[in-house]
Amino acid sequence: MVQEFDVAVIGGGVVGLAILRRLAMSGLGTVLLERGADILSGASKGNSALLHTGFDAPAGSLELACVQRGAHEYRAIRDRLNLPLVASGAYVVAWDEAQEARLPDLLAEARANGVTDTHLIGGVALRMAEPRLAPGARAALHVPGEAVIDPWSAPLAYGRQALAHGATILSRAEVTGAAEGPGGWTLTTRRGEVRARAVVNAAGLFGDRVEALIRPSPFTIKPRKGQFVVFDVPGHTLVNAILLPVPSERTKGVVLFPTIFGNLAIGPTAEETDEREGATCDRATLEGLRARAVEMVPALAQAGVKTIYAGLRPATEAKHYRVEAVPGRAWITVGGIRSTGLSAALGLAEHVADLYASHIAPLPGQPPEPVWTPVPNLAEARDRPWEQGGEIVCHCERVTRDEIRAALDGPLAAGDLGGLKRRTRAMMGRCQGFNCGAEVRAMAAAAGLPDACGGEGRDGAA
Amino acid sequence: MGQPDVLVIGGGPAGLACATALAKAGMRQVLVAEREAEAGGVPRHAGHWGFGWESHGRLMRGPAYAARLLVEAQAAGVTVATGTTVARIEGPGRVVLHDKTGLHEVVAGRVVLATGAREGTRAERLIGGARHPQIMTTGTLQQMVYLKGMVPFRRPLILGAEWVSYSAILTCRHAGIRPVALLDEGQGGTDAAPRWFAPATRLAFAIPTLRRTSDPVILGRGRVEAVRFTRDGRQEELACDGVIISGRFRPEASLLAGLACPPGVILAGNVTGPLKTAGGAAMAGRGAARQILGDT
Ligand SMILES: Cc1cc2nc3c(=O)[nH]c(=O)nc-3n(C[C@H](O)[C@H](O)[C@H](O)COP(=O)(O)OP(=O)(O)OC[C@H]3O[C@@H](n4cnc5c(N)ncnc54)[C@H](O)[C@@H]3O)c2cc1C
Ligand SMILES: Cc1cc2nc3c(=O)[nH]c(=O)nc-3n(C[C@H](O)[C@H](O)[C@H](O)COP(=O)(O)OP(=O)(O)OC[C@H]3O[C@@H](n4cnc5c(N)ncnc54)[C@H](O)[C@@H]3O)c2cc1C
Numbered sequence: 148m149v150q151e152f153d154v155a156v157i158g159g160g161v162v163g164l165a166i167l168r169r170l171a172m173s174g175l176g177t178v179l180l181e182r183g184a185d186i187l188s189g190a191s192k193g194n195s196a197l198l199h200t201g202f203d204a205p206a207g208s209l210e211l212a213c214v215q216r217g218a219h220e221y222r223a224i225r226d227r228l229n230l231p232l233v234a235s236g237a238y239v240v241a242w243d244e245a246q247e248a249r250l251p252d253l254l255a256e257a258r259a260n261g262v263t264d265t266h267l268i269g270g271v272a273l274r275m276a277e278p279r280l281a282p283g284a285r286a287a288l289h290v291p292g293e294a295v296i297d298p299w300s301a302p303l304a305y306g307r308q309a310l311a312h313g314a315t316i317l318s319r320a321e322v323t324g325a326a327e328g329p330g331g332w333t334l335t336t337r338r339g340e341v342r343a344r345a346v347v348n349a350a351g352l353f354g355d356r357v358e359a360l361i362r363p364s365p366f367t368i369k370p371r372k373g374q375f376v377v378f379d380v381p382g383h384t385l386v387n388a389i390l391l392p393v394p395s396e397r398t399k400g401v402v403l404f405p406t407i408f409g410n411l412a413i414g415p416t417a418e419e420t421d422e423r424e425g426a427t428c429d430r431a432t433l434e435g436l437r438a439r440a441v442e443m444v445p446a447l448a449q450a451g452v453k454t455i456y457a458g459l460r461p462a463t464e465a466k467h468y469r470v471e472a473v474p475g476r477a478w479i480t481v482g483g484i485r486s487t488g489l490s491a492a493l494g495l496a497e498h499v500a501d502l503y504a505s506h507i508a509p510l511p512g513q514p515p516e517p518v519w520t521p522v523p524n525l526a527e528a529r530d531r532p533w534e535q536g537g538e539i540v541c542h543c544e545r546v547t548r549d550e551i552r553a554a555l556d557g558p559l560a561a562g563d564l565g566g567l568k569r570r571t572r573a574m575m576g577r578c579q580g581f582n583c584g585a586e587v588r589a590m591a592a593a594a595g596l597p598d599a600c601g602g603e604g605r606d607g608a609a
Numbered sequence: 610m611g612q613p614d615v616l617v618i619g620g621g622p623a624g625l626a627c628a629t630a631l632a633k634a635g636m637r638q639v640l641v642a643e644r645e646a647e648a649g650g651v652p653r654h655a656g657h658w659g660f661g662w663e664s665h666g667r668l669m670r671g672p673a674y675a676a677r678l679l680v681e682a683q684a685a686g687v688t689v690a691t692g693t694t695v696a697r698i699e700g701p702g703r704v705v706l707h708d709k710t711g712l713h714e715v716v717a718g719r720v721v722l723a724t725g726a727r728e729g730t731r732a733e734r735l736i737g738g739a740r741h742p743q744i745m746t747t748g749t750l751q752q753m754v755y756l757k758g759m760v761p762f763r764r765p766l767i768l769g770a771e772w773v774s775y776s777a778i779l780t781c782r783h784a785g786i787r788p789v790a791l792l793d794e795g796q797g798g799t800d801a802a803p804r805w806f807a808p809a810t811r812l813a814f815a816i817p818t819l820r821r822t823s824d825p826v827i828l829g830r831g832r833v834e835a836v837r838f839t840r841d842g843r844q845e846e847l848a849c850d851g852v853i854i855s856g857r858f859r860p861e862a863s864l865l866a867g868l869a870c871p872p873g874v875i876l877a878g879n880v881t882g883p884l885k886t887a888g889g890a891a892m893a894g895r896g897a898a899r900q901i902l903g904d905t
Contacts, residue, residue, distance in 0.1 A: 377732075384867070425831075429737040430824060437735075451859075454732045456740070536711040539694055542644055543863075564742050577863065579730040584745055585654075585752030588759065598742045600753075601761030601832075601851065 150315070152178045154503070155334055155343035157322050157357050159186035161302040162484050163349035165217075165492035166499050168305040170347075171312035173500060174511035178343065179306075179314065180336055182321035182353070184597070185562030186306055187299060187569060189351040190488065193375070193426060193458030195404060195415060196298035197389060198232065199490040202257035202265055202290050209468050209498070211260055214487050217494030221296070224493075227519040228304040230297065231407055231526035237293035237389035238273065240443075241286045246393040250288050253393070257290065265290045279385045279444050293389050297407045297525055298489055299569035304522040305492070306559050311518040317341075318562045322350075325360040331477060345477035345507045347499060351461045352423045354469070354482035362473070366463040366482055373415020373460065374428050376436045379453035379577045380411055385444055401436060403443050408544070408572060409527030410453055413440040417460075426457035453577050460485045470498065472506035479503065520558075523550060525572050540590075541583040543576020551587060555594035564598050567591055613640035613688075615901060616704060616717035618695045618864065621650020622887045623878020624723030625678040625689075626664060627894035632685035634902050639687045640717070642706055644694035648682075649675025650725055651748070652887050656755035657779040663888030664895075672755075674887060698864050701873045719873055719901050722864065723894060726879035728773065729857030736768070736854070738827030738837075743851035747777040750853055754784045762851025766836050767791045768825055770818050771856035772802050772884070778814055781853075789849045791818040792825060792838060827852055858884045875900060 154170050156163045159181030171177045182188065198218050204211035225232055241247040250267055257265040266289055273287045274280060306316060317338055324335035331344035350357040358364035392400030403413045413436050420426075433455055441448045462485045463469055469482035479502050481495060488495075504510050524531060533539055537547035554561050554570035561567040573587045574580040580587065591599035614636050617624045620643030628639045647653055652660050655671030662668055669677065682689060694707040702720060706713045728746040743762050745753075753759040763786055767777050770793035781788050791810070807818035825838040828846070837846045860880045877897035878890035885893060 381867070425739050427738050427740075427826075428735075429826070430735045433735045433737070452733050452735065454730075455735065533707065534712060536707075536709050538646075538692060538709055539644065539707065542694060577730070578727045578861075579732060579746070581727040581730070581746045581748040584749035585757050585759070588742075588753060588761075589757045592759065600759045601743050 149340045149342055150178065152176045152315070152341065152343040154345045154347060155180060155332065155341055156347045156349055158189070158349035158351055159183070159306070159316065159318070160189050160191035160349065160351045160488070161187070161305070161492045162351065162481055162488050162495055163347070164302045164305040164309065165496040166347055166349055166481065167314050167316070168309040169496035169500050170503070171309040171314040172514060172517060174514045177309065177314040178341060179309070179316045180320040180322050180334065180341065181316065181318045183562070184318055185566030186316070186318065186559065187302060187566070189353070189424070190459055190461050191298070191302060191351070192565065192569065193456050194298055194489055195375075195402060195412075196296055196407060196489065197404060198294040198296045199487055200262045200290060200292040201260050202262040202293075203253065203394070204260060204487070205466065206256065206259055209470060210487060210491065213468070213491035213494030213498055215261065215494065216497055217491045220493040220497070221301070227521065228308065229521035229524055230301055230304055231524065231529055233295040233405065233407060233526070233528060235293070235295050235388045235405055236289065236291040237391050238277065238287040238289055239391045239393055240273070240280070240284050241393050242283050243285070247286050249393050250286060253288050257288070262290065262292060264292060277386060277388065277390070279446050280390070281443055281445055295389065295405055295407050296489070300522050300525055301489070302492070303559060303570065304520065307520040307522060308518065310558050311520050312515060316559060322357060322360070327361070327476065345479070345503065347479045347481060349481045351484070352459055354461060354480070358480060358482065361476070361478060366465070366469045368423070368483070369462050369464060370420050370423055371460040371462040371485070372418040372420045372422065372426050372457055374432050374436065374457045375412050375414030375455065376433055376440065376452055377406065377410050377412040377454045377456070378440070378447060379451040380447070381409055385411055385446055390443060401439055403440055407526045408575070411447070413437070415458065420459070422459060424459070426459045428455050428457050451577065454575065454579065470495070472502040477507045523553065523570075540586050541571070541573040541576060543578050543582070544572040546571050546573040551590055555590065555596075560594075561591070561596065563596055564588070564591055567596065612716050613638040614718040615639050615721060616715060616719070617641045617721040617723055618704075619643065619650065619723035619725060619878070620648030620689055620691070621723060621725050621878060622652060622664070622674070622678055622891040623725070623894035623897075624650070624721065625682045625894070626891035627721055627723060627877050627898045628687040629678070629682045629685045630895045630898035631901060632682070632687045634898070641682065641687055641689045642693040642695050643689060643691045646691055648679050648689050648691055654752045654755050655776060656751075656783060657776065660887045663886060664891035665888065671887070678891065695864060698874065719875065721875045721877055721897055721901070722862070722880055723877045724861040724864065724880050726858040726860050726884060728855060729859055731854050733859070734854065734857060736825055736827065739829050739833070741827070741829060741833045743833040744827060745853065747773050747780065747853055747855045750777065751780045754780050760784045760786060762786060762833070764789050764849050765851035765853050766847055766849040767853045767855055769793070769855035769857065770802060770807065770820070774855040775802065775806060775810065777853045777855050778810060778816060782814070788816050788853070789847055790816060792822045792836070793818060793820045794822055794825070
């Protein structure tokens with residue numbers, strides 16, 4: 148059976164899900180087609196989870212506009228979706244004279260970008276704010292508006308809210324062809340044909356390949372890998388804020404940051420790679436990251452490593468976002484959302500809705516009343532279900548059986564083991580499943596997740 | 610639960626044996642808090658032979674040994690509260706327990722920490738390469754095989770050549786899994802197996818042990834396909850469909866994190882560091898009991 152929609156969004160990363168939400172809430176009939184067994188199978192599954200202010204974004208760019216619009220909307224809707232935010236603020240820390248000399252420029256850029264609450268502070272004030280920082284820290288730019296959020300629950304909430312507004316989300320539905328006819332597009336997917344009057348390409352790391360289905364892609368994805376080390380320490384006991392380096396011509400440098408799950412992490416590196424999926428870590432780089440973290444905060448020398456991970460940025464040959472409504476065709480390209488997509492997603496969604504209205508068709512006159520779909524809380528700083536009782540299955544992260552069941556069931560249920568972890572934190576603690584791994588996998592296998600017992604997560608499961 | 614004379618945290622061999630000894634010596638209110646649904650600790654899911662020699666003078670399978678320790682504890686009058694996690698230690702004798710009804714404060718005369726040890730993880734060992742569900746510690750594999758009847762792979766590689774790596778082999782054999790090889794990363798093991806183990810496993814199970822390897826990297830698209838490593842300065846690759854991360858035990862002492870050695874907490878069993886056999890851990894539990902009885 149061929150299904151027909153107003154808009155098909157290709158790609159269930161944070162950007163595609165935010166767009167889906169916005170269009171569905173405008174009253175359009177929408178479908179999202181995701182290649183993986185679950186949403187967040189690409190760039191959006193491994194990032195730093197910082198909600199940016201745009202203080203260092205290129206002036207006048209679409210990126211800056213979307214980051215600021217997106218962060219603003221995130222703050223506006225987060226309570227109703229039960230999404231967390233730790234208002235940690237950030238310090239851009241100067242470790243030598245040359246770096247210190249760059250701070251006034253960064254301040255001017257931030258102010259020009261409208262981030263007016265930033266200011267410079269000296270070494271003494273910095274050490275009072277962050278007493279564990281190594282003595283080499285000389286001065287900093289304080290950016291109070293930078294914040295830490297939950298990288299997985301936010302897109303999940305966007306997807307769930309879209310579902311509540313009538314959207315359809317299909318996983319294991321890689322788009323392999325797109326044909327334009329009089330009534331719109333016919334997309335070939337692994338789950339059959341889908342018809343839509345308009346298409347949004349939000350395929351992230353595969354954005355150029357999806358674009359090539361309809362035209363020579365105006366950009367090429369050049370994935371840039373970022374590796375991370377997460378320390379097994381309660382983050383707030385050592386560092387309060389996000390500690391950014393002063394960017395140099397050569398490198399943006401790595402960030403030491405508290406995670407929403409209550410730990411401290413360092414990363415990401417920036418490495419050119421041919422990998423478009425399955426980002427790998429390597430020991431030498433991880434050791435380098437760990438050493439850098441200890442240089443910044445010597446007390447980390449005693450800390451254990453809780454987990455390691457890597458993410459892939461959908462970078463292109465140019466720095467800027469590659470967003471356009473393809474002239475004369477009902478196709479909107481949202482590509483190259485490289486390193487700020489979590490912050491910008493809701494802003495990009497607004498932008499896409501504007502493009503849709505101006506280039507494709509007017510939005511329905513009477514948008515429906517918003518339906519709010521709060522998601523379970525995973526943030527450590529807020530109340531978590533185990534505190535009220537229940538059976539704890541994952542002891543390190545204190546995840547209850549009911550939470551795992553809920554993630555395996557209901558709207559936008561987990562599609563693979565990784566998706567289950569991202570929805571619950573189960574198996575993500577210091578023992579990495581030594582204690583709970585079998586129980587969690589058995590629950591996942593009983594719910595039909597193909598990779599729970601060693602098979603593959605994606606189509607063609609073993 | 611209110612105010613036990615002794616609260617034992619963890620119902621593995623060390624905790625159960627400690628509690629049993631205390632109760633047998635006449636202590637009235639001995640409470641074991643065990644977070645799992647069943648007490649017994651690691652032996653509960655180690656379905657192979659090799660448990661109990663030091664404490665009972667005979668060898669049993671893990672589950673039989675766990676059951677035996679539990680029966681002895683209950684016969685002696687110990688209260689074993691399963692599904693009960695110690696969430697935090699607040700101060701001398703003051704502990705917060707979690708069970709299905711919520712959080713409860715308990716004040717105990719003495720507190721014994723017998724929370725065991727766990728294997729070092731892939732992350733702690735900074736093992737590079739791909740991330741796939743077919744990568745797990747021996748402990749996870751053992752619970753999958755013996756408790757859940759799950760078989761996650763057929764031809765895994767075992768990283769490590771410690772005592773527990775041989776437990777991994779026995780677990781595999783039970784499920785019809787045939788490990789490709791053991792990779793010994795040299796230094797860093799927590800509990801090196803004796804030299805004769807390598808030739809013995811080759812002979813008995815036809816599984817080679819590759820020594821002096823370094824920098825293992827897990828390869829595979831969509832699933833584990835091989836492990837690459839360096840041996841004697843050369844890169845080698847072994848095809849496999851899973852990786853067992855074995856050994857490098859770490860004490861499960863997270864309850865002590867941030868506490869400046871809370872007075873009154875006695876450590877027993879694997880939580881004290883160097884890995885013990887289960888029987889050895891039970892003996893350590895009895896030792897802790899003697900210490901408490903001597904003190905009071
Ligand atoms: C290391 C790192 C750190 C970062 N830190 C931050 C941060 O702190 N703050 C911040 O705001 N941003 C951060 N980012 C950026 C952010 O993660 C990305 O901008 C964002 O995830 C991009 O999302 P996306 O939806 O465009 O792409 P993706 O997440 O890649 O989503 C695209 C989806 O499309 C699917 N797909 C691909 N091809 C097809 C097809 N043919 N058919 C159907 N589906 C298809 C993929 O499976 C994927 O799920 C970071 C990124 C990285 C890598
Ligand atoms: C895979 C594997 C195979 C092994 N094979 C053998 C063998 O063949 N022969 C042998 O003699 N030994 C073997 N050992 C070693 C032996 O099992 C251990 O030395 C022994 O179990 C240690 O006993 P323990 O009581 O110190 O800790 P554990 O057995 O680990 O018990 C600790 C208990 O504490 C509980 N706990 C932890 N934290 C909390 C908390 N906060 N609140 C409540 N409860 C908590 C845990 O759930 C667990 O039940 C093996 C170990 C492993 C991991």
